Amino acid sequence: xxxxxxxxxxxxxxxxxxxxxxxxxxxxxxxxxxxxxxxxxxxxxxxxxxxxxxxxxxxxxxxxxxxxxxxxxxxxxxxxxxxxxxxxxxxxxxxxxxxxxxxxxxxxxxxxxxxxxxxxxxxxxxxxxxxxxxxxxxxxxxxxxxxxxxxxxxxxxxxxxxxxxxxxxxxxxxxxxxxxxxxxxxxxxxxxxxxxxxxxxxxxxxxxxxxxxxxxxxxxxxxxxxxxxxxxxxxxxxxxxxxxxxxxxxxxxxxxxxxxxxxxxxxxxxxxxxxxxxxxxxxxxxxxxxxxxxxxxxxxxxxxxxxxxxxxxxxxxxxxxxxxxxxxxxxxxxxxxxxxxxxxxxxxxxxxxxxxxxxxxxxxxxxxxxxxxxxxxxxxxxxxxxxxxxxxxxxxxxxxxxxxxxxxxxxxxxxxxxxxxxxxxxxxxxxxxxxxxxxxxxxxxxxxxxxxxxxxxxxxxxxxxxxxxxxxxxxxxxxxxxxxxxxxxxxxxxxxxxxxxxxxxxxxxxxxxxxxxxxxxxxxxxxxxxxxxxx
Numbered sequence: 229x230x231x232x233x234x235x236x237x238x239x240x241x242x243x244x245x246x247x248x249x250x251x252x253x254x255x256x257x258x259x260x261x262x263x264x265x266x267x268x269x270x271x272x273x274x275x276x277x278x279x280x281x282x283x284x285x286x287x288x289x290x291x292x293x294x295x296x297x298x299x300x301x302x303x304x305x306x307x308x309x310x311x312x313x314x315x316x317x318x319x320x321x322x323x324x325x326x327x328x329x330x331x332x333x334x335x336x337x338x339x340x341x342x343x344x345x346x347x348x349x350x351x352x353x354x355x356x357x358x359x360x361x362x363x364x365x366x367x368x369x370x371x372x373x374x375x376x377x378x379x380x381x382x383x384x385x386x387x388x389x390x391x392x393x394x395x396x397x398x399x400x401x402x403x404x405x406x407x408x409x410x411x412x413x414x415x416x417x418x419x420x421x422x423x424x425x426x427x428x429x430x431x432x433x434x435x436x437x438x439x440x441x442x443x444x445x446x447x448x449x450x451x452x453x454x455x456x457x458x459x460x461x462x463x464x465x466x467x468x469x470x471x472x473x474x475x476x477x478x479x480x481x482x483x484x485x486x487x488x489x490x491x492x493x494x495x496x497x498x499x500x501x502x503x504x505x506x507x508x509x510x511x512x513x514x515x516x517x518x519x520x521x522x523x524x525x526x527x528x529x530x531x532x533x534x535x536x537x538x539x540x541x542x543x544x545x546x547x548x549x550x551x552x553x554x555x556x557x558x559x560x561x562x563x564x565x566x567x568x569x570x571x572x573x574x575x576x577x578x579x580x581x582x583x584x585x586x587x588x589x590x591x592x593x594x595x596x597x598x599x600x601x602x603x604x605x606x607x608x609x610x611x612x613x614x615x616x617x618x619x620x621x622x623x624x625x626x627x628x629x630x631x632x633x634x635x636x637x638x639x640x641x642x643x644x645x646x647x648x649x650x651x652x653x654x655x656x657x658x659x660x661x662x663x664x665x666x667x668x669x670x671x672x673x674x675x676x677x678x679x680x681x682x683x684x685x686x687x688x689x690x691x692x693x694x695x696x697x698x699x700x701x702x703x704x705x706x707x708x709x710x711x712x713x714x715x716x717x718x719x720x721x722x723x724x725x726x727x728x729x730x731x732x733x734x735x736x737x738x739x740x741x742x743x744x745x746x747x748x749x750x751x752x753x754x755x756x757x758x759x760x761x762x763x
Contacts, residue, residue, distance in 0.1 A: 274642030293420030294400035298392025299457030320383030341370035515668025534598030578725035
């Protein structure tokens with residue numbers, strides 16, 4: 229039975245028997261209360277440490293549990309959050325941040341400046357922008373319980389952007405003891421500083437995640453909520469994540485009121501949801517999502533830049549985006565380079581590699597000339613993540629038609645997230661390529677774009693070593709104005725088309741769907757403060 233037929237026949241039929249095992253009848257009965265928000269995430273959250281991974285589902289989990297010193301508003305500007313305010317002295321080389329009074333961790337201890345210092349250091353070890361910041365830090369200390377002091381070797385104008393950016397990994401504030409965990413080792417204690425606390429004893433892997441309102445959380449008193457900035461006032465007692473991999477089941481549960489909010493409804497089911505008067509559909513993030521094919525640069529065949537570069541000629545971005553979101557051109561864009569369309573650094577340098585007429589025979593010749601000799605390409609794909617599964621299926625077809633020897637490994641997204649961290653050879657548990665999306669906000673510039681780094685073993689998964697990209701990134705930081713940054717960005721894109729750290733696959737705009745009795749849903753990403761649910 230097709231999904232549309234299933235849903236058409238399910239208009240008034242309870243889906244209790246269709247939901248995953250973790251969604252028991254008692255849990256769903258409890259979820260009828262207006263103080264419980266039931267949410268279907270894009271996938272299960274398998275990595276709980278938001279510093280250890282760039283997976284968005286882990287970031288969203290992180291914003292429930294932890295708070296940040298600064299938040300980003302809808303104009304992409306940092307605003308004080310846990311910080312009461314700050315002062316900038318000595319021509320920008322001495323920064324003092326003062327914490328708000330009354331901040332507490334979930335175990336009852338006050339949030340102290342030394343907790344923030346330890347959290348900043350752990351975050352900065354893994355974050356692209358944080359790493360640059362720390363090269364300019366002469367001293368980072370906590371003179372007292374409410375004061376964080378930066379002494380810089382030279383001014384770093386992006387300091388507050390770095391501490392407040394919502395791009396992954398986010399600088400979440402954790403207790404000092406937890407933040408002193410090695411940055412490459414997962415934390416085990418979910419003791420947060422944010423508006424919700426983790427309910428670990430109700431966790432059912434693959435099915436259910438639960439958070440409860442933290443009664444002692446102190447929101448800001450002034451301003452209005454805007455993205456991750458402003459007062460984080462909580463209007464529900466519980467948030468229950470109900471993991472439902474099957475899209476038809478998820479859509480039916482939303483229509484029947486068994487869940488309240490579905491993060492990423494699939495393209496084929498969106499028309500059905502739009503016709504339901506009890507469901508609201510909207511696009512929360514105007515920066516969109518940019519798809520990429522990520523290479524493993526450590527092992528053959530993609531440790532050869534000529535082989536990576538040859539595949540630009542095989543990419544048809546429209547094929548990828550149509551598979552993800554359908555034929556409605558208002559929902560996706562092609563001719564997308566290494567910076568999101570419509571952003572200040574977007575440019576057309578080298579873009580003919582993607583826009584010139586496609587010729588698969590030439591791609592095969594170019595691969596042969598580059599030395600490709602039938603080496604196995606291990607493609608790891610997320611079967612339970614519809615948009616990523618669509619990318620992977622189109623990608624498998626593209627690579628196969630290009631004459632590559634593809635081994636298609638289909639697992640859940642959590643397993644992909646874990647396996648992509650494996651640096652072993654593909655035949656020893658590693659991988660050759662995987663597919664993912666980055667929010668446009670996370671690709672705005674070289675300071676935040678993890679996939680555009682070339683710093684080898686310290687780089688994001690795939691670990692490209694491209695010294696010229698790193699040189700240009702430094703030049704971008706040193707550029708004095710936007711025109712100067714734009715000139716550097718053009719050169720960065722030219723180098724990227726030569727070295728191919730990844731293949732850009734297009735940009736699309738993902739709708740979210742929630743019941744009409746749910747209101748005040750924040751923009752940008754799934755955030756759970758401000759949300760109100762009526763009976």
